[in-house]
Amino acid sequence: MLKEERQQVIINEVRIHSRVSLSELSDKLDVSIDTVRRDVKELDKLGTLKKVHGGAVSLGFALHNYKEQNIYLHEKKSNIAEKAISLIPNRSVILISGGTTNLEMARLLPSKLKITVFTPSLPIAMQLILHPNAEVIFIGGKLSKEAKITTGGKAIYDLSQITVDIGFIGTGYIDSQNGLTEFDWDVVQMKKAMIAASKKVIVPTISEKLNTYQCYKTCDLNTVDTLITELDPDAHQLDPFRSHNIKIL
Amino acid sequence: MLKEERQQVIINEVRIHSRVSLSELSDKLDVSIDTVRRDVKELDKLGTLKKVHGGAVSLGFALHNYKEQNIYLHEKKSNIAEKAISLIPNRSVILISGGTTNLEMARLLPSKLKITVFTPSLPIAMQLILHPNAEVIFIGGKLSKEAKITTGGKAIYDLSQITVDIGFIGTGYIDSQNGLTEFDWDVVQMKKAMIAASKKVIVPTISEKLNTYQCYKTCDLNTVDTLITELDPDAHQLDPFRSHNIKIL
DNA sequence: TAAAATATTGCAAAAAACTGCAATTTATAA
DNA sequence: TTATAAATTGCAGTTTTTTGCAATATTTTA
Numbered sequence: 001m002l003k004e005e006r007q008q009v010i011i012n013e014v015r016i017h018s019r020v021s022l023s024e025l026s027d028k029l030d031v032s033i034d035t036v037r038r039d040v041k042e043l044d045k046l047g048t049l050k051k052v053h054g055g056a057v058s059l060g061f062a063l064h065n066y067k068e069q070n071i072y073l074h075e076k077k078s079n080i081a082e083k084a085i086s087l088i089p090n091r092s093v094i095l096i097s098g099g100t101t102n103l104e105m106a107r108l109l110p111s112k113l114k115i116t117v118f119t120p121s122l123p124i125a126m127q128l129i130l131h132p133n134a135e136v137i138f139i140g141g142k143l144s145k146e147a148k149i150t151t152g153g154k155a156i157y158d159l160s161q162i163t164v165d166i167g168f169i170g171t172g173y174i175d176s177q178n179g180l181t182e183f184d185w186d187v188v189q190m191k192k193a194m195i196a197a198s199k200k201v202i203v204p205t206i207s208e209k210l211n212t213y214q215c216y217k218t219c220d221l222n223t224v225d226t227l228i229t230e231l232d233p234d235a236h237q238l239d240p241f242r243s244h245n246i247k248i249l
Numbered sequence: 250m251l252k253e254e255r256q257q258v259i260i261n262e263v264r265i266h267s268r269v270s271l272s273e274l275s276d277k278l279d280v281s282i283d284t285v286r287r288d289v290k291e292l293d294k295l296g297t298l299k300k301v302h303g304g305a306v307s308l309g310f311a312l313h314n315y316k317e318q319n320i321y322l323h324e325k326k327s328n329i330a331e332k333a334i335s336l337i338p339n340r341s342v343i344l345i346s347g348g349t350t351n352l353e354m355a356r357l358l359p360s361k362l363k364i365t366v367f368t369p370s371l372p373i374a375m376q377l378i379l380h381p382n383a384e385v386i387f388i389g390g391k392l393s394k395e396a397k398i399t400t401g402g403k404a405i406y407d408l409s410q411i412t413v414d415i416g417f418i419g420t421g422y423i424d425s426q427n428g429l430t431e432f433d434w435d436v437v438q439m440k441k442a443m444i445a446a447s448k449k450v451i452v453p454t455i456s457e458k459l460n461t462y463q464c465y466k467t468c469d470l471n472t473v474d475t476l477i478t479e480l481d482p483d484a485h486q487l488d489p490f491r492s493h494n495i496k497i498l
Numbered sequence: 499t500a501a502a503a504t505a506t507t508g509c510a511a512a513a514a515a516c517t518g519c520a521a522t523t524t525a526t527a528a
Numbered sequence: 529t530t531a532t533a534a535a536t537t538g539c540a541g542t543t544t545t546t547t548g549c550a551a552t553a554t555t556t557t558a
Binding site for chain 1: 268270301302303304306310369371372374375377378384385386387388389390391392394395397399403404407
């Protein structure tokens with residue numbers, strides 16, 4: 001088989017599936033993994049596809065792919081995401097709201113984890129497309145351009161028809177007195193519906209958000225089952241949140 | 250055997266198979282591999298085919314291989330997208346299925362156009378978030394990772410509850426006999442539902458797809474109101490599609 | 499943090515390409 | 529027809545490209 005043919009096959013695979021692993025290609029093409037790696041490297045240089053660790057993805061996909069803005073915050077969010085992931089049993093059904101911390105969680109979800117995910121968040125759905133074992137169900141509705149999640153009566157009604165094991169509910173603001181709050185009224189309605197649909201409510205948030213609040217209230221703190229921050233669970237900053245029957249991680 | 254004949258055989262082989270290896274040619278033509286190598290080198294210089302390590306490929310194949318093809322296709326898609334956009338009145342309600350041609354349309358939608366868009370496609374929704382005057386309503390459901398659109402009973406039911414002015418329905422394959430067809434059954438169900446929800450059905454497609462078909466049928470050609478390709482509406486290639494009461498743009 | 503998976507690098511064998519050359523064929527003109 | 533020049537072809541030696549492997553480094557996963 002000519003090298004050109006091989007590369008053509010690779011391009012097709014990437015076009016059809018948006019992503020492909022080197023071992024799959026090596027298998028399919030019956031050449032060593034080194035060879036497909038070199039091929040993919042060449043195609044990457046030519047700008048035909050994007051090489052990633054373990055395989056390749058189509059350029060269209062790489063576009064929407066997440067971009068880490070602030071390294072400092074990013075580390076915190078990865079830390080939170082890892083803690084959050086540790087709470088997800090295999091074969092569970094979860095709900096993920098929007099937000100960059102939740103996006104980080106979606107990105108870090110282990111590929112072996114079999115899971116069903118409901119989400120109204122466009123970026124999170126986009127990310128989860130890459131996950132081989134996640135069944136993703138998108139909550140439809142009117143798109144909020146700021147929050148990049150769906151909102152409105154339809155979405156809220158759809159949420160009322162489901163119950164999930166765990167809801168990972170991000171929040172714009174969190175305060176020991178005022179609970180979870182937001183700046184956007186539509187978003188609050190969605191979060192209320194998401195919380196109602198979740199047997200267990202987990203709130204992942206970076207510590208910067210602690211002790212801040214806004215005008216519209218999502219829920220009281222005692223609605224929250226688990227609060228996850230990048231801090232040590234025993235940190236003093238978390239003291240005001242201990243009195244509400246909340247697990248802190 | 251004359252050199253001329255030999256080279257003609259080589260040209261034919263490449264035309265038929267898109268590719269050929271030097272050893273195959275040497276075998277078939279019963280001359281040394283050096284000779285076919287020299288032949289191929291000449292044909293390459295004449296621009297009849299493209300010489301590659303170990304053999305030769307057709308020019309189309311080579312073009313297909315690299316970035317040029319993407320740019321080439323992209324131009325066609327922009328052309329189609331512009332024609333499609335000209336059919337959208339201000340303040341109309343439209344439905345956009347998935348596909349890269351439709352994505353191009355979403356990208357090129359004039360920012361002044363006030364519009365309501367229903368879509369089950371993740372990339373298109375992602376794109377439309379950037380549009381200042383588009384109200385975007387996402388059709389929720391189970392995500393198909395291949396097509397990046399939602400599918401399944403819920404999405405189809407939701408579609409049955411709406412009616413839009415225009416539906417822009419991309420298609421994987423289109424043929425004058427077999428109509429619109431797809432490779433993926435779930436996607437076909439979605440497209441049927443989208444067509445049912447549209448007062449007017451517009452099918453934007455690049456000419457490469459004309460006269461191709463697959464096993465699952467979306468609809469007959471006479472269901473389509475307007476067919477848009479990058480070709481001139483009078484082009485001969487479109488003749489087979491004229492008899493079905495279709496506007497061609 | 500350890501272990502598993504993936505990348506990188508250098509290297510050597512194999513395949514293919516290139517070069518010069520001689521034998522052969524073809525073309526051309528006397 | 530014949531002599532000569534030009535083109536074609538195959539071969540041998542050399543160079544380049546491709547490919548797989550192994551050792552080592554890096555990244556990802558558990």
